[in-house]
Amino acid sequence: MRRRLRLRRDASLTLLLGTALGLLLYSQRDGGAPTTSAPQARGRVAPRPTLGPRTFQVPEAGAAPPAYEGDTPPPPTPTGPFDFGSYLRAKDQRRFPLLINQPHKCRGDGGPGGRPDLLIAVKSVAADFERRQAVRQTWGAEGRVQGALVRRVFLVGVPRGEGTDGTDTVGAGTRTHWRDLLHAESRAYSDILLWAFDDTFFNLTLKEIHFLAWASAFCPDVRFVFKGDADVFVHVGNLLEFLALRDPGQDLLAGDVIVQARPIRARASKYYIPEGVYGLPAYPAYAGGGGFVVSGTTLRRLVGACAQVELFPIDDVFLGMCLQRLRLTPEPHPAFRTFGISQPSAAPHLRTFDPCFYRELVVVHGLSAADIWLMWRLLHGPHGPACAHPQPVAAGPFQWDS
Numbered sequence: 174m175r176r177r178l179r180l181r182r183d184a185s186l187t188l189l190l191g192t193a194l195g196l197l198l199y200s201q202r203d204g205g206a207p208t209t210s211a212p213q214a215r216g217r218v219a220p221r222p223t224l225g226p227r228t229f230q231v232p233e234a235g236a237a238p239p240a241y242e243g244d245t246p247p248p249p250t251p252t253g254p255f256d257f258g259s260y261l262r263a264k265d266q267r268r269f270p271l272l273i274n275q276p277h278k279c280r281g282d283g284g285p286g287g288r289p290d291l292l293i294a295v296k297s298v299a300a301d302f303e304r305r306q307a308v309r310q311t312w313g314a315e316g317r318v319q320g321a322l323v324r325r326v327f328l329v330g331v332p333r334g335e336g337t338d339g340t341d342t343v344g345a346g347t348r349t350h351w352r353d354l355l356h357a358e359s360r361a362y363s364d365i366l367l368w369a370f371d372d373t374f375f376n377l378t379l380k381e382i383h384f385l386a387w388a389s390a391f392c393p394d395v396r397f398v399f400k401g402d403a404d405v406f407v408h409v410g411n412l413l414e415f416l417a418l419r420d421p422g423q424d425l426l427a428g429d430v431i432v433q434a435r436p437i438r439a440r441a442s443k444y445y446i447p448e449g450v451y452g453l454p455a456y457p458a459y460a461g462g463g464g465f466v467v468s469g470t471t472l473r474r475l476v477g478a479c480a481q482v483e484l485f486p487i488d489d490v491f492l493g494m495c496l497q498r499l500r501l502t503p504e505p506h507p508a509f510r511t512f513g514i515s516q517p518s519a520a521p522h523l524r525t526f527d528p529c530f531y532r533e534l535v536v537v538h539g540l541s542a543a544d545i546w547l548m549w550r551l552l553h554g555p556h557g558p559a560c561a562h563p564q565p566v567a568a569g570p571f572q573w574d575s
């Protein structure tokens with residue numbers, strides 16, 4: 174967390190944007206009008222609803238383009254400058270074996286269920302056992318939720334520096350036996366998908382295309398898929414409520430949509446992209462990687478579209494490129510917050526542990542395993558959310574009164 178904040182500080186623009194967003198949230202939380210002194214935040218915040226319930230607003234075309242604001246969690250922290258040369262040389266290799274599969278995930282196999290209504294796919298890394306446990310026990314629990322059948326998988330690659338034989342080559346004293354762990358988890362929970370590529374930040378695009386291919390092969394009839402990071406809290410009830418009105422046979426990809434983001438040309442940035450790799454001034458619209466939902470139809474179409482797009486090292490932008498190929502634009506959804514909300518100075522009462530804040534969101538990003546678990550307990554405790562603020566926090570499609 175601290176490291177991420179430090180990274181942010183590097184780019185003062187990003188910090189400015191974050192502060193502006195925080196202030197904007199703060200003002201909206203109190204029911205006030207969005208502050209006009211935050212022009213930088215408009216592109217990203219524009220998706221917030223000002224229309225009637227369950228309508229969606231297209232971001233303003235003239236809005237100031239936000240810089241790419243990555244808020245991707247720890248696993249994929251690149252060390253040192255990114256080697257574009259070797260990335261470009263290696264990027265034709267885009268198929269890696271599946272080392273742990275869950276071939277029955279979407280089949281009933283005699284048991285109840287069968288085709289899931291919602292498949293939850295969570296990007297994880299081998300070492301992050303605790304977050305996986307938190308997700309399993311909370312929002313990612315399998316079974317029936319509001320009548321919908323929910324299934325879950327974790328998407329994992331091979332930890333860097335550790336061979337696919339499963340032994341840690343770094344130090345004999347600290348052998349992690351990550352592979353034993355993943356196999357044991359797979360036996361216990363049947364929710365691990367492990368591929369044979371290095372689990373690094375810039376390989377998240379590989380994770381994306383391998384998951385898309387897996388889902389269309391092993392989960393061909395799934396109605397909707399939520400894909401997100403392991404550090405998010407997802408309000409599955411709100412998500413299902415939104416999906417109940419949608420047709421899985423139609424195209425849909427909804428999330429925290431970022432429009433007109435400019436590639437970062439500063440070499441020192443984690444997200445530095447040379448002009449030779451991406452020459453256009455702005456990325457296509459894309460959904461921030463913290464979490465998005467996609468219909469079964471769009472998922473299957475994306476498999477083919479992404480196969481024709483050259484690998485690009487930022488996974489959510491890459492998916493935006495695949496969508497563009499399909500001439501689809503992602504749908505901005507106001508309740509997907511793929512940025513963190515725990516910056517106390519910017520918004521003192523947007524605290525992580527305010528259940529009233531959570532109850533109308535779909536996705537919140539940047540949480541520890543303990544945060545996730547505690548939020549779940551607060552929202553699903555015997556007394557329901559104990560709200561200090563009885564009135565809805567913000568006007569939007571996701572007010573539910575408990």
Ligand SMILES: *[C@@H]1O[C@H](CO)[C@@H](O)[C@H](O)[C@H]1NC(C)=O
Pocket residue numbers: 260263369370371372373374375376
């Ligand atoms: C991606 O994974 C492959 C296969 O493990 C590895 O050779 C490559 O270095 C990784 N790429 C990045 C950018 O980490």
